[in-house]
Amino acid sequence: MAPSATAPARGPWRTALADLVRDWTAVASFTVFVLVVAVCLLAPVYAHYIAHTDPFQSNISGTTVVNGKTVPLLAPTTTGLGLGVTPIGPTWDVHHYFLGADNQGRDVMARLLYGGRNSLMIGVGSALICCIVAALLGVISGYFGGVVDTVLNWFFDVIWAFPVYLLAISLSVVLLTNGLRLGPLTVGAGSLWLPVLIIAAVYVPYVARPVRGQVLALRGREFIHASIGIGGSDARILRRDVLPNVAPMVLVFLPLMAAINMLTEAALSFLSVGVQPPNASWGTIINDGLGLLYTRPVVAIAPGLMIVITAVMLNLLGDSVRSALDPKARLRGAA
C-alpha cells in the first residue's frame, strides 16, 4: 500500500508547538505570565508618568490627594493616647498611591511593579543559568562516565546534602558582606546578580541529575553506538544526538525552575538576605508589610498574591510543555 501523500511530516518541535497552542491551559497560563511580565516591565512608566512617585525614596513627610483633599502619607493616631502613625491605605486611584503607602511613605503599587521586575529577573535568570549549567554538567557526567562522572556526582551529592534554603541563606549571608570575587569576576554586595548566582548554584543538582540519567539511558541506545561506530567525534555525537534528545527535558524544567527560584528569591528577600534595600522585590515588600499586617495588610498581601499567580502560571505552563514534548502522552491520548 502506498503511503499517504496528503499530510506532510512535521518535526517533533512543530508538533509540540501545535499541541501547546491547542492546550487552553498553556495558552491561558502563558498569557497571564506575559501580562505580568509586561506590566512589571512598564514599572518606570507607571511610576514616572502615572503615579509620579519615586518608589525607592522614603517620603515619610509627604502628602497625596484623596478625594480632592491633601492628606499626609503617614497620619498620626488621634484617639486614646494618640500613639503611632499609620500609612495611607489603598486609594484605588492610579495617580495617587493606588495600593497605599508603606511605612517609609513609598508607593506600594510602584514598588510592586519594580519588585516584580527584580523577582522575575532573578527567577527566570537563575532558572536559565541553572538549566544551562546543569544540562552541561549532566550531559558531560552521563556521556563520559568514569572519573568525570564520579567527580561530578560527588559535587552534586555535596550540594544536594544541604537543605536548599539553608545553603542559599548561608551563601547569601557570607557574600552579602563583601560581595563575590572569583578571579576577574566581581559581583558587588548589593548587586542583583548575587541572588541570581546563588539560587542558580543551589538548584544545579536538581536539574543535572535527571539530565544525567537521561544521557545515561541515551548512551546505551543503538543510534549512539552507530554514531560512535561510524567514527563520530564526541563533540558531534553530543551536538547532534545527545543534546537534541535532552533539550525537551531541560525545556520542561525551565518554567518549573523559574517558579521554584522565584519562590526561593522571595524567601531570601523576606529574610533580608536576598535583594537588598533600596532595591525591591516581592519578597522584600512582604518583609516591609510584616510591620503593617495589623493596619495595612495589603502591603504584604499584594506581593504575596503576585508570587502565587506567577508561580502557578509557570507551573501550569511547565506541565503543558511537558505534556506537549512527551511523545508517549500523544500515544496515551490516541489510545
Added chain:
Amino acid sequence: MKHPRIAAALVSVALLSATAACGSGGGASSAPSAPGTSQSSSSGSSAPAAAGYNPAHAGGTLHLVANAAAGTLDPQINYTLQYRQLYQASFDGLLAFHKTAGDASFTVVPDLAAAMPTVTDGGKTYTFQLRPGIKFSNGQPLTTKDVVASFERIFKVSSPTAGTFYDGIVGATACLKTPATCDLSKGIVADPATGAIVIHLTASDPEFPYKLSVPHASILPASTPGKDQGSAPIPGTGAYYFASYDPNRALTMKRNPFFKVWSADAEPQGYPDEIIQTFGLTVEDEVTAVENGQADWVYDPLPADRLGEIGTKYESRAHVNTLTAMFYAPMNVNIPPFNNLKARQAVNWAIDRSAMVKIYGGSNLASPVCTFLPPGFPGHVDSCDYTAGGGATWSAPDLAKAKQLVTESGTAGQTVGVVVQSDDVNKQLGEYLQSVLTQIGYKAVLKPISPNIQFTYIQNTNNKVQISISSWYQDYPAASDFLHVLLSCASIHPGTDASINIAGFCDKGIDGQMTAALTTEQSSMTQANTMWGQIDHAVMAQAPVAPLFTPKLIDFTSTKVSNYEFSKQFYMLVDQLWVK
C-alpha cells in the same frame, strides 16, 4: 547609657551641695532641673511607691520578652538598659539610687555602705563603712577585699566608663595605661578589720556619688576573673541572682537565697519568685503575647503599626513616660567619607527629623532635636546649626545645602554602610537614613544586625563602621554624662567592644573645655552648665554626630501585672511588679 536611665537630679543636689561645701569653694550647686514630667496613662505610671513590702503579692513568675539578648551579662561592661533594669535587682554598689518611683528615685542612698560617705580633704576623700553580714548569691560573705577588687576590675575589663567615671581615683591613670595589672591600693584603702573603705580622688568630683551608684561600680566577688564574663552569670548581692543565661533563648533570675533586706531604699525585696526574659520573638509577636497574657512586658520599642491599637484598645496597660534621652547617628570621623567635616554637616542638614519622629511613633512619643544635650537637660541651650531657614530649634531639613556640601567635600559617590539594630523601629530608622544618604549623593547600604551585638559592634573600631544609629539615655542628670562620656578622647578604646565614643571624636580643644567644665562643677554648677552649653555648640559645629530625636518610653504590660512603678533612674521597676 545606651538605653534609658534617668538618674538623681533634684534631691542629689543636697548631696552635691554637701560635697561642694566640704570641697574647695563651697558654692551652692544649682539644682539641675528634673528631666521633664511624666505623661501618665490612666494607670498612673508615676504613682508613688506603695509604702512597705506587701508579702501577699510575693510569688509567681514574671515573664518578660525581648527580641534579642543584650550581649554580655557582665555588669561592669554591659551598658544597655535591657540588662540594667535587671541589674538593679541583682547587683549593688557602695551607693545606689533610691529604688522608688517618681523624682525620689534621683536620690543617692547608701547601699553596701552603711551610711553616706564622709567627704573630706576638699572633696577628694570619701570614707565608707561596709555593711557587715551581707553575702553574695553563692554564699560568699562580702568583704572589703571584694570592694577593692571590683574597682580594679573596672579597669581590667576596660569598662566603657573606666576612663570617664573612675579616672579620678588615685592610681587610675596607671590602670588605664596597663589595665591587666591595675593596682588601686593607693586609691582605695580598705581595712578588713573595721570594714572601712577610703577612696582617694585626684580632684574633687561632685558627680562621684552618682558614679558609685551605677552598675559599672557593682561590687562583685574578688575572685571574679578580670575579663568579660560574657554569658556566665556573676554572683551578686541583690534580691535576685542570674540562674541561667542563654543569649539565644532566655535569661532566668531567681530569688537570692542569701539576701536579706538591709535597706529597702537601696535594695528592696522583690515580688516575683522568678523573672524570665525570653528572646527570639519578633516585636509584633511580643506585643501579641502580652495582649494575650502569654508574656507580661515587652522590652523593645513597640512597632509603629501596633501603637494605635495599644494606645486605644489597651490604653489602661500602656504607660507612657518622658525621658531625658536621644536617638542619634554617630559618624566615624576617622574614616571616609565622614572624616570630612562637610560630609558630616551635610548629613545633619539632610535628615528630616520629623520623619524620624513619625517612624518612632509620632509627636506624642518623640520630639526632634538638634543639640547633643536634650531639651530640659542641665546645660541645654536651644540652638540649631542645621535647620532650614535658621532658628533656635529644628524645623526642616535643607536637602539642597546638604547636596552642595557633599559635592564640595568630594565624597559624593562613596559607599556608606549604615549599621542599625534589626528590630522593626531601628530598621525603619536605618532605611530612612539610607534613603537620605542616597539622596544627597552616597551609595548607601543598610546593614541591620541583631540588637544582641549591634551596640558593641558599632563601638569596635576594627569593624570600621561609618555611620550607625544608636540611642543614649542619661546615667544621671549631668551634662558630662552625655558630652564627656560620648565624645571625650578618654572614651575611645580602639579595638574593643567598649569604645563608647562611637564617632571616634577626639578634639583636644573641646576636650580641654570639658576638663575645665568638670573642674568648674566643683565650685559652680550654674557656671559649669553654661560651659557645657558652649561645648555642646562647639561639638555640633564639628558635627561628629547627627542628633535625631528625644523619645518617650512606653511600657506595655499584661493584665496579670500590677503595681507598676516608674523610676526615673531605673525606669520600670521590674522586681516590684506583682504577678500574684
